[in-house]
Amino acid sequence: MxxxxxxxxxxxxxxxxxxxxxxxxxxxxxKRAHGIATRSCKLCGSHRAMISKYGLNVCRKCFRQYALDLGFKQYR
Ligand SMILES: [Zn+2]
Structure with a gap:
């Protein structure tokens, strides 16, 4: 196991x-009511570095991967 x-x-x-x-x-x-284990990335399942703003609910790694597809733009 x-x-x-x-x-x-x-x-x-x-x-x-x-x-x-x-x-x-x-x-x-x-079963958790609140805490880190209640939130997980909907793409990879990770619990770390979650971005829930705008209802994204993805981790930072998946956000970097799909940000351009979602319409985000990086300012320099
Ligand atoms: Zn992820």
């Missing part, structure tokens, strides 16, 4: 429903 996706173990646990139920009870990620 990796920390990136806690549901990867489901492929093995489908054979054992009771063990799977216990696994879900103790290993499912906590």
């Amino acid at each position: 990796t920390t990136s996706n806690w549901k990867k173990a489901f492929t093995q646990l489908d054979e054992k429903p009771d063990v799977k139920r216990k696994y879900i009870k103790h290993n499912s990620p906590k």
